[in-house]
Amino acid sequence: MPLENGKLKELYRKMVTVRTLEQRVEQLVTAARIPCSGHFGTGQEAVGVGVSGPLRTDDYLFGTHRGFAEYIGKGMTPAEILTEYYGKATSLSRGRLGQHLLKVDIGVMPLPSSLGSEFGMAVGAALSSKLRGSGQVAVNLFGEGTAGQADFGPALEMASLWSLPLIFACNNNQYVELAHYRNVVATEDIAPRAAGYGVAYEIVDGNDITRVYEATERAVERARNGGGPMLLEFKTYRRGSHYTGDPGGYQPAEEIAAWAKKDPIDRCRERMLADGVWSEAEEQALRQAVQDEIDAAVQFAEESPYPDPATVYEHIYAQGGMSA
Amino acid sequence: MSQRKITFIQAVREAFQEEMRRDERVFVLGQDVQAGIFGTTSGLVREFGQERVINTPICESATVGAALGAAMTGMRPVVQIMFGDFNYMAMEITANQAGQWHYISDGALRAPMVIETPSGARGGAGYGHSQSLEAAFILPPGLKVAVPSTPYDAKGLLKSAIRDDNPVLFFEHRRLLTQRGPVPEEEYLIPLGQADVKREGRDVTLVAVSATVQKALRAAEELSRRGVEVEVIDPRTLVPLDKETIFRSLQKTYRLVVVEEGRRRGGFGAELSATAMDEWFDYLDAPVQRLGAISAPLPYSPVLEAACIPSEEDIVHAVLRVLGEEE
Known part of the structure; x- marks a missing residue:
C-alpha cells in the first residue's frame, strides 16, 4: 500500500528525532558524560525507521549497533535510550545493557556484542512464531560487514x-568499521546471496524513506501470510565515523558530500513540502518539540541515580520453572 | 519402586516423550534428531511430527542460536549437539548469549532451553569426538550443567532441565548410553542441584562425575576388601553444585578425592578443591586428591586414550594417597 501522509509524517518525525538524539549523544560521549563510545548512523536514518515502520508492536526486531533508527522506529523513547547509555538505575535494564538496546514488550530483541550472533536467534523467534x-x-537488521559472519548462510537456509x-534486512552503508566495504566484502551486493538458499530478495534505495517502508511492508505482509522469508538490501551511506573518536580520514570528502546531497531527511522534507503536506511552520514546531523532548530526556538521565551495587547479584538465574 | 530396568537411551527418550506430551512448547531440534543418531530421540517424530522434531542443517552455532531465539519467545526447545566436542562451535551462543541475556535484560528475557549432548571417551573415536567438556560450562555465568551417571538420574534430571527456566547443558556419556538400570514406571523428577550418595562410607569422600561414578564404585569395592570404606558422591549437576551433601560427607571422613574424565587442569576437580580450601579447610586432614584427563588431545588408539583418562586403579591409588598409605 502507498504510504499515507500521516504515516510519512510520523516516520519523518522519527528520523529527525534519531539524528538529533545521535548528535546529542555523540556530544555527551565526547564530553565523557556517557561512559561508552558510540556508533552513529548519520545519513542512514531512513533504513532503521523505514524497516521498523510497518511492524506490529509484537513483531520481533533484531537491530544493529549503529544509531537509534530502528529503536526509535520500533517505539523506544529518547529517555529509554539515554538512561541505558548513561548506565542509570532508571534505565529499562537498570544499568546492565548500555548500547545493547532492548525492550522486550515492544519486540525489540537482543543486540549481541558479537554481531551476527542474532542471525540464529532471529530464526528461532520466527520459528517460535510459526510454531505458536x-x-x-x-x-533481522544487519550491516553488510556482518553478512560475513558464519551464521548468515545457515540462517537463510x-x-x-x-x-x-x-x-x-541488510543495511549496506558501505563502510565496515574503518574500511570501505569492498575491502572486505567480495561482491557489490549482499542480496543475491539469498538466491543460493532459495530466498527472494530485493535491492532498495535506502535513502528514500518511502521506498524502504513500502518494500519492507510488502515483505512483512508476504511473510505474515505464509510466504516465507525475504532478504532486503538497503543501499545507503554512513556519513559519520565508525565510533566516536575513531581516527577518520578513510572516507573521501567528495564521497561524503555527494551522499549528503541524498540525505534521507532532506529528501523526505522536500518531497512533503513539494506535495503540500508539510509547511515551514510544521517544520519549526517539530524541531522544537524534538529538541524539548531530548533536552528533557538528557536532564532526566543526568539526574537519575546510578544503580545500587548490591543489585549485581539479582537475576543471574531465572527463578521458577522446576528448580532455581 | 518397580524393578523395571531400561537403558539410559530409553530413559532419556521417555523423558522427552513425557515432557513433550505435558507441554506443547517443548520441541527438539538438531542434526538427525528424527532418526536419532544415538537413539535418544528416535521415534519421537512419529508421535510428535516434524514440526516438533526438527532436523537442522549442519551448523551448531545457528542451531543453538535458533533454540535460544525460540526460548526467548515462549518455547522450550531441546537442542541436540551430536558430540560434546561440537559445543565449541556453538560456544559463542551458549556462553556469550544464552547464559547472559536474562541477567543483562534485568530479568526481562528468559532462556528455558536444554542442550543435550552425547560426549566422552568410549575408545577409538579420536580427538574430536571423545572429550568431556562439562567443566568448560562452569565458567560462563547463567548456565546449568547436568552430568547424569545412571538411567534413573538421566530421566529425572532431563525432565527437570526441560522445565527449568535457564539454559541447561545435559551431558550424556556415551559409555553409559546402552547400560541398563532401574527406572520406575511412574513419573518422578530429580531437582537440579541435588547430589546423590551412590555408596556410603566412613573413611574417604570420593566425588565422581558422569561415567567415572562407575569406576569410583568399582574402586570402592576393591578398597572395601582392603578395609577402606569410601563414600561415593555423584553431584549429578556441576552447576548448581550441591555443596551441602559433599560437606556433610567430609565432616565424617575429613578426606576428599574428586575424579572426572574431563581434563584435570582447570577442571571441576580444581574448582571443588578450591572450594574445599576456601570453605572446609578445617575438615581436611590431607590435601585433596584430584584426578582427570591429562592436558593433551585424546589420541585415537584405545590404548592411548585409556592412558589419558583416570582408571579404576588410579582412583584406588588416589584414595590410598589421601589416607597417607601411599606416596
Missing part, C-alpha cells in the same frame, strides 16, 4: 527450509 501460530514476523516469517 501467533502471526508475528521477525526482522533454515528460514528457507522452514518457510519462516523472517525478513533479513
Whole structure:
C-alpha cells in the first residue's frame, strides 16, 4: 500500500528525532558524560525507521549497533535510550545493557556484542512464531560487514527450509568499521546471496524513506501470510565515523558530500513540502518539540541515580520453572 | 519402586516423550534428531511430527542460536549437539548469549532451553569426538550443567532441565548410553542441584562425575576388601553444585578425592578443591586428591586414550594417597 501522509509524517518525525538524539549523544560521549563510545548512523536514518515502520508492536526486531533508527522506529523513547547509555538505575535494564538496546514488550530483541550472533536467534523467534501460530514476523537488521559472519548462510537456509516469517534486512552503508566495504566484502551486493538458499530478495534505495517502508511492508505482509522469508538490501551511506573518536580520514570528502546531497531527511522534507503536506511552520514546531523532548530526556538521565551495587547479584538465574 | 530396568537411551527418550506430551512448547531440534543418531530421540517424530522434531542443517552455532531465539519467545526447545566436542562451535551462543541475556535484560528475557549432548571417551573415536567438556560450562555465568551417571538420574534430571527456566547443558556419556538400570514406571523428577550418595562410607569422600561414578564404585569395592570404606558422591549437576551433601560427607571422613574424565587442569576437580580450601579447610586432614584427563588431545588408539583418562586403579591409588598409605 502507498504510504499515507500521516504515516510519512510520523516516520519523518522519527528520523529527525534519531539524528538529533545521535548528535546529542555523540556530544555527551565526547564530553565523557556517557561512559561508552558510540556508533552513529548519520545519513542512514531512513533504513532503521523505514524497516521498523510497518511492524506490529509484537513483531520481533533484531537491530544493529549503529544509531537509534530502528529503536526509535520500533517505539523506544529518547529517555529509554539515554538512561541505558548513561548506565542509570532508571534505565529499562537498570544499568546492565548500555548500547545493547532492548525492550522486550515492544519486540525489540537482543543486540549481541558479537554481531551476527542474532542471525540464529532471529530464526528461532520466527520459528517460535510459526510454531505458536501467533502471526508475528521477525526482522533481522544487519550491516553488510556482518553478512560475513558464519551464521548468515545457515540462517537463510533454515528460514528457507522452514518457510519462516523472517525478513533479513541488510543495511549496506558501505563502510565496515574503518574500511570501505569492498575491502572486505567480495561482491557489490549482499542480496543475491539469498538466491543460493532459495530466498527472494530485493535491492532498495535506502535513502528514500518511502521506498524502504513500502518494500519492507510488502515483505512483512508476504511473510505474515505464509510466504516465507525475504532478504532486503538497503543501499545507503554512513556519513559519520565508525565510533566516536575513531581516527577518520578513510572516507573521501567528495564521497561524503555527494551522499549528503541524498540525505534521507532532506529528501523526505522536500518531497512533503513539494506535495503540500508539510509547511515551514510544521517544520519549526517539530524541531522544537524534538529538541524539548531530548533536552528533557538528557536532564532526566543526568539526574537519575546510578544503580545500587548490591543489585549485581539479582537475576543471574531465572527463578521458577522446576528448580532455581 | 518397580524393578523395571531400561537403558539410559530409553530413559532419556521417555523423558522427552513425557515432557513433550505435558507441554506443547517443548520441541527438539538438531542434526538427525528424527532418526536419532544415538537413539535418544528416535521415534519421537512419529508421535510428535516434524514440526516438533526438527532436523537442522549442519551448523551448531545457528542451531543453538535458533533454540535460544525460540526460548526467548515462549518455547522450550531441546537442542541436540551430536558430540560434546561440537559445543565449541556453538560456544559463542551458549556462553556469550544464552547464559547472559536474562541477567543483562534485568530479568526481562528468559532462556528455558536444554542442550543435550552425547560426549566422552568410549575408545577409538579420536580427538574430536571423545572429550568431556562439562567443566568448560562452569565458567560462563547463567548456565546449568547436568552430568547424569545412571538411567534413573538421566530421566529425572532431563525432565527437570526441560522445565527449568535457564539454559541447561545435559551431558550424556556415551559409555553409559546402552547400560541398563532401574527406572520406575511412574513419573518422578530429580531437582537440579541435588547430589546423590551412590555408596556410603566412613573413611574417604570420593566425588565422581558422569561415567567415572562407575569406576569410583568399582574402586570402592576393591578398597572395601582392603578395609577402606569410601563414600561415593555423584553431584549429578556441576552447576548448581550441591555443596551441602559433599560437606556433610567430609565432616565424617575429613578426606576428599574428586575424579572426572574431563581434563584435570582447570577442571571441576580444581574448582571443588578450591572450594574445599576456601570453605572446609578445617575438615581436611590431607590435601585433596584430584584426578582427570591429562592436558593433551585424546589420541585415537584405545590404548592411548585409556592412558589419558583416570582408571579404576588410579582412583584406588588416589584414595590410598589421601589416607597417607601411599606416596
